[in-house]
Amino acid sequence: MKKSLDDILYLVEKPARYIGGEINSIIKEDLDQKIRVGFGFPDVYEVAMSHLGMHILYGVQNTMEDVYCERVFAPWTDMEKQMRDNGIALFTLETKTPVKSLDLLSFTLQYELSYTNILNMLDLGGIPLRSAERTEADPIIFAGGPCAYNPEPISDIFDLFVLGEGEEMNLELISLYKAHKTKGSTRKEFLRAAASLDGVYVPSLYEAAYNEDGTLASFEPIAADVPKKVTKRIIQDMDNVFYPEKQMVPFIDIVHDRAVVEIFRGCTAGCRFCQAGMIYRPIREKSTEKIMELAKKMLESTGYDEVALSSLSTLDYSDIENLIYSMIKDSEDDKIGISLPSLRLDSFSVDVLTEIQKVRKTGLTFAPEAGTQRLRDVINKGVNEDNIFNTLEQVFAEGWSRVKLYFMMGLPTETYEDLEGINEIANRTTYLYKTVQSPKKKGSVAVTISTACFVPKPFTPFQWQPQDTLETFIEKQKFLREIITNKKVKFNYHDAYGSFMEAVFARGDRKLNAVLIKAFELGCKFDGWQEYFDYDKWMQAFELCGIDPLFYTSRVRDVNELFPWDFIDVGVSKKFLYREWENALTGKVTPDCRNNCHACGITQVFESGGFC
Amino acid sequence: MAILRLKYRKVGYMKFLSHLDMVRLMERSFRRAQMPLEFSQGFNPRPKINFAAPLSVGVTSDAEVMEVVLTKKVDIAALLEHQREAFPAGIELVAGTFVDQVGQSSPKLMGSVSSCQYLISVINKDTYSKEVVETWLNDFMKQDAIMIEKVNKKKKVVQKDIKPAIRSFALVSVELEGHMVLSAHLDAGSESNLRAEDLMHALDGFPGVEMDLETLRLHRQKINAGDKDIYDL
Ligand code: SF4
Numbered sequence: 079m080k081k082s083l084d085d086i087l088y089l090v091e092k093p094a095r096y097i098g099g100e101i102n103s104i105i106k107e108d109l110d111q112k113i114r115v116g117f118g119f120p121d122v123y124e125v126a127m128s129h130l131g132m133h134i135l136y137g138v139q140n141t142m143e144d145v146y147c148e149r150v151f152a153p154w155t156d157m158e159k160q161m162r163d164n165g166i167a168l169f170t171l172e173t174k175t176p177v178k179s180l181d182l183l184s185f186t187l188q189y190e191l192s193y194t195n196i197l198n199m200l201d202l203g204g205i206p207l208r209s210a211e212r213t214e215a216d217p218i219i220f221a222g223g224p225c226a227y228n229p230e231p232i233s234d235i236f237d238l239f240v241l242g243e244g245e246e247m248n249l250e251l252i253s254l255y256k257a258h259k260t261k262g263s264t265r266k267e268f269l270r271a272a273a274s275l276d277g278v279y280v281p282s283l284y285e286a287a288y289n290e291d292g293t294l295a296s297f298e299p300i301a302a303d304v305p306k307k308v309t310k311r312i313i314q315d316m317d318n319v320f321y322p323e324k325q326m327v328p329f330i331d332i333v334h335d336r337a338v339v340e341i342f343r344g345c346t347a348g349c350r351f352c353q354a355g356m357i358y359r360p361i362r363e364k365s366t367e368k369i370m371e372l373a374k375k376m377l378e379s380t381g382y383d384e385v386a387l388s389s390l391s392t393l394d395y396s397d398i399e400n401l402i403y404s405m406i407k408d409s410e411d412d413k414i415g416i417s418l419p420s421l422r423l424d425s426f427s428v429d430v431l432t433e434i435q436k437v438r439k440t441g442l443t444f445a446p447e448a449g450t451q452r453l454r455d456v457i458n459k460g461v462n463e464d465n466i467f468n469t470l471e472q473v474f475a476e477g478w479s480r481v482k483l484y485f486m487m488g489l490p491t492e493t494y495e496d497l498e499g500i501n502e503i504a505n506r507t508t509y510l511y512k513t514v515q516s517p518k519k520k521g522s523v524a525v526t527i528s529t530a531c532f533v534p535k536p537f538t539p540f541q542w543q544p545q546d547t548l549e550t551f552i553e554k555q556k557f558l559r560e561i562i563t564n565k566k567v568k569f570n571y572h573d574a575y576g577s578f579m580e581a582v583f584a585r586g587d588r589k590l591n592a593v594l595i596k597a598f599e600l601g602c603k604f605d606g607w608q609e610y611f612d613y614d615k616w617m618q619a620f621e622l623c624g625i626d627p628l629f630y631t632s633r634v635r636d637v638n639e640l641f642p643w644d645f646i647d648v649g650v651s652k653k654f655l656y657r658e659w660e661n662a663l664t665g666k667v668t669p670d671c672r673n674n675c676h677a678c679g680i681t682q683v684f685e686s687g688g689f690c
Numbered sequence: 691m692a693i694l695r696l697k698y699r700k701v702g703y704m705k706f707l708s709h710l711d712m713v714r715l716m717e718r719s720f721r722r723a724q725m726p727l728e729f730s731q732g733f734n735p736r737p738k739i740n741f742a743a744p745l746s747v748g749v750t751s752d753a754e755v756m757e758v759v760l761t762k763k764v765d766i767a768a769l770l771e772h773q774r775e776a777f778p779a780g781i782e783l784v785a786g787t788f789v790d791q792v793g794q795s796s797p798k799l800m801g802s803v804s805s806c807q808y809l810i811s812v813i814n815k816d817t818y819s820k821e822v823v824e825t826w827l828n829d830f831m832k833q834d835a836i837m838i839e840k841v842n843k844k845k846k847v848v849q850k851d852i853k854p855a856i857r858s859f860a861l862v863s864v865e866l867e868g869h870m871v872l873s874a875h876l877d878a879g880s881e882s883n884l885r886a887e888d889l890m891h892a893l894d895g896f897p898g899v900e901m902d903l904e905t906l907r908l909h910r911q912k913i914n915a916g917d918k919d920i921y922d923l
Contacts, residue, residue: 087706088748089904094711097703101722101778327718329711329778381718381776412721413735 083174086160094330095123096157098149098171102324102379104140105172112146113256115139116170116183116217119151120195121606126151127326128333130340130388131186131223131244137322138245145252148172150183152195153202155604161202168203177203180217182255184240184248187225190583191576191606193232196221197598200235207595209237209282214265218255222248227310227357228536230642231586231594233281237265238272240279241646242310243343245319247277273304277311279646280304286588286642292629294587294640309647310357312684316343316364323375327382336384336417337376341369341401345390346672346689350458350662351447351489353535354390356650359680361672361689366397370404377414384415392418393427394672402430423465428472441480441526442473448489449499455665456491458658466503467510474511477518481507481525487554487571488532488546490662497558500527504567527562528570529555531577535584536643537650539658542635545581547628548574575613579605582630587642590630592623651679691728692763695799697785697921700751704780709744715778720758723769723776728759742799742913742920743806743878746887751910753784755921757799763788785921802915802923805857806878808886813905814868823861823870826898831859838892852892855884878913 087093106112117136119126126132126149139147148170153161161168167176177183183205185196197207205219206212212219221232222240229239240247251272258268273280283304287295299306313319325337344361345354364372373385387401395401405416416434421427423444431442446466448454454461470481485500504527511523531551534540546554551574562569583590597619604610620627635641637656644652654677661668668676672689681690700707707715717737720727729735738759745751766786773783818826830836835851842848855877862871876884886908894901913920 085905093706093747094703094708097706099703099779101718329707329715331710331714377721378724379722381721383717383721413729 081160081164083166083169086157086164086166089160090157091154092123092330095151095154096171097329098174100329101327101381103149103172103326104136104147106140106146109146109173109175112144113142113182113252113259114175114180115145115147115252116150116177116180117147118177118183118185118196118199119149120185120192120199121152121188121604122154123151123328124330124332127328128335129186129188130338131188133322133325133338134320134340135184135186135244135248136326137324138320139248139252141320142249142252144256146172148175150177150199152199152604155610158198158202168199178205178216181259182252183217183219185219185221185223185236187221187223187232189606190225190231190580191611193583193594194598194602194605196232196235197595198603201598207598208234208591210234212237212265218265218268220251224353224357225584227353227646227648228584228586228643229279229281230286230588231583231590233588234591235594236281237269238278238280240311241277241308242648243313244311245313247275247311250275251278270304276309279308284645293635294642297640297642297645307645307647309683310649312360312362312649313343314362314685316362317368321372323372324379325376327380334386335382336386336415337373337380337382338386338388339369339372339376340364340388341392341395342389346394346670347391347460348458348658348668348671348676349447350456350539350658351486351532351535353538356537356655356678357648358390359649359678360684363396366401366404369401370408373405374408377412383413384417385409386417386419388419390420391422392420393422393424393430394670396672398430399426402433406433423461423469425469425472428469428476431473432476441482441524442478443482443484444469445484446503447484447486448492449485449496449501449503452665453489453492453496453499455667456662457486457489458662458668460667460670467506470507470510471514474514474519474523475516477516477520479511479519479521479523481523483507483525483527485527485529486532487529487558488551490534490540490543492546494554494557497554498561500529500558501561501564504562505564508564508566523566524568525564525566526568526570527558528572529558530572531574533577533581533584536641537648537655539655539662541585541641541655542637542639542659544634545578545631547632548578551577573608573611576605576608576611578627578631579611579613579616582627585641585643586630589623589625593619593625596622647683649678649680649683651682654678692760693757693789694725694760694764694766695755695757695787695789695921696783698754698756699782699784700745700754700780701782702750702780704778705748705750708747709741712741712745713739715781716756716758719777719781723772725758725764725769726761728761740799743803745910746885746908749908749910753910753912753919753921755799755913757789787921799920801880803913803920804877804879804916805875805914806910807875807912807914808873809862809909809911810872810874810886810890811905811907811909812870812872812890812901812903814870815900815902817866817868818864818870818899820861820864823864823899826896827859827861827872827893829898830893830896831856836892838888840888852884852889855882856889859889873911 218237220238221236226239269280272278286297289295342363344358447459507525555571600615727737740757742755836853840850857875859874864870915923
């Protein structure tokens with residue numbers, strides 16, 4: 079006998095992942111008169127609900143009276159099995175509506191390793207995986223988010239992509255859909271019209287041709303009315319744009335369980351490995367008054383006892399001192415905690431920390447990123463040894479004894495000397511702890527060295543560069559494991575196999591669609607979860623499709639190579655990125671551009687945000 | 691300082707929240723309702739919220755009882771009236787009262803619980819008549835001892851006689867398609883304690899009616915302190 083949803087919820091782990099009904103989740107009536115939209119997040123509830131972009135887009139789309147946007151997340155594998163065994167199709171959290179009956183279903187692309195989950199969710203919803211196979215009975219499937227800046231490896235899956243910030247664009251898209259639905263247009267007609275919206279890319283309206291060596295020869299729209307270039311969208315006025323003052327509050331413990339106020343977009347630091355730092359330019363801040371007002375409203379509407387100030391580099395906010403100290407003053411009575419997602423290696427960070435972390439002396443994380451000054455200059459991480467050790471000294475004096483230092487392995491030009499540098503920093507750190515005299519010092523020091531494998535990303539100065547091979551990564555990890563002998567230092571490293579797959583898809587082209595679908599058919603899902611990632615299955619998929627993954631990762635790309643993502647205009651110019659690569663090679667530092675513009679090109683495309 | 695005691699229902703999808711989820715939910719709901727919370731002293735101040743008896747995941751209830759310490763008295767009627775603005779659907783405040791009389795501290799809520807009453811619904815593998823089920827239940831209760839296996843705190847399997855912990859156990863109704871409803875009144879104190887799930891597992895092993903325990907659904911009707919509802923203590 080087939081079981082009902084209620085029945086299977088008794089059989090799965092954490093059933094509250096699937097029930098909806100959270101405080102501030104949105105319930106609407108007259109459903110048959112609404113345009114029904116699904117916001118898909120291709121990961122489990124705890125991850126999805128921690129994502130600020132989800133809260134923003136869910137909220138803003140629901141401001142449209144004739145639209146109902148609901149959440150659709152990836153069921154965990156136990157739930158998926160129960161759903162498949164009992165013929166329950168993927169449903170929305172709010173009204174438990176099967177996703178196939180929605181008008182539009184979007185997915186946010188936060189990491190490449192979530193792509194198989196998207197396929198799994200479509201499959202679980204009874205929706206054909208390829209855009210070309212869908213009929214008028216299926217929803218329009220679209221995607222946005224950082225990985226949409228190279229949409230080509232998933233171009234067969236999605237009907238369209240939205241590039242850039244969605245607060246205005248998504249509403250325009252949904253309105254356009256509504257107009258076409260009322261008119262009775264076909265999918266094809268709608269997609270053709272959508273292609274003219276700023277920021278929208280409809281992959282079926284473009285054709286790619288390849289050179290004999292497999293590189294892209296040309297990439298062109300199939301008709302004159304389809305734009306040759308797609309320019310990302312941004313929001314200019316951060317104070318007046320929609321913000322989810324009524325953030326949803328989950329019942330179960332999630333990854334980041336707190337109110338979140340976004341304080342600015344963009345970043346001026348100019349780290350050369352960082353895609354976010356390039357694609358989210360220009361910098362645009364909310365005013366201090368607006369941030370304070372939002373924090374107050376959100377704490378009232380959510381009942382949270384913690385608020386995070388979110389951005390790519392929170393302590394770079396121009397009025398940060400005033401903001402933080404005002405917030406501390408406001409929050410004391412209600413026992414509200416303030417948290418910062420990222421810390422700089424400087425004394426101001428420690429001052430702020432000491433203020434806001436009066437009680438919790440938990441571990442602190444800092445990111446020197448590379449082990450030597452030479453390599454830190456190559457990647458333009460504006461941090462020197464004095465910054466690192468002065469900060470740590472101050473941290474130890476304030477009573478912290480556990481620090482985590484985060485590095486990347488396989489950065490362009492890296493040598494074994496740079497890896498030794500990581501060990502030296504670790505050793506100097508434990509030694510430094512011994513020398514610090516402070517009444518607040520307690521216990522012994524514990525340093526965690528954590529290394530990730532570098533993945534070159536599109537729209538960064540390193541987009542032309544190869545990734546280290548798996549063999550090299552493993553060799554380097556072994557090297558570090560062997561030289562780190564200090565008992566007070568723990569060495570963690572990120573799995574190289576997953577980073578390799580991430581690198582394939584980050585700079586991939588249309589040929590990878592077939593591999594992705596094959597991998598899904600072979601059973602790949604939750605690739606971002608180590609217990610599920612299955613490298614052998616992926617290799618089998620590449621082999622069956624006759625595609626060499628190393629073509630995407632291990633090749634030095636020519637200066638003049640046409641990239642699959644070149645038709646997208648993020649504002650920062652390819653010329654600027656290449657100039658930055660040349661600066662990297664000579665170790666020439668490009669200082670933070672808040673005070674000194676380096677002409678990255680963004681002002682050619684967008685109005686200045688006030689700092690450029 | 692004022693101790694607010696509340697009685698509430700936990701129904702609908704809220705049955706899938708764990709006890710820890712409930713602690714979080716209550717704290718946040720009180721904050722949303724702008725209740726003047728009293729916090730514990732020390733490095734990590736927490737609001738003072740106590741529950742009479744934790745409820746297992748999947749169990750609904752008509753009579754949960756909890757207490758929260760406030761810095762001053764509030765308008766209880768207003769809290770109940772506006773509860774939908776602060777509490778999620780499925781958590782329904784039924785009644786509230788202040789329990790701190792001057793010079794008298796609140797009785798320890800959890801320590802006063804002595805028994806709980808449940809409605810139990812389950813689907814049998816076949817459709818049996820009322821008489822068959824009743825005879826079977828009677829025979830089950832007529833045993834000198836009802837032994838179950840329990841894993842104790844030291845992770846050892848021990849035998850335990852649950853019969854003394856059963857205050858009453860009876861058939862309420864036999865419905866269509868093998869569905870039956872029972873009622874049970876079970877010890878729930880620190881000395882003697884029996885979970886309804888364990889009772890049903892014991893019954894399942896008893897020859898006669900065959901049940902599908904995957905369909906077992908529990909509903910708590912009352913939490914007692916002696917012969918009173920704990921809310922009225
Ligand atoms: S235009 Fe100049 S100031 Fe603005 S982001 Fe680019 S480099 Fe920085």
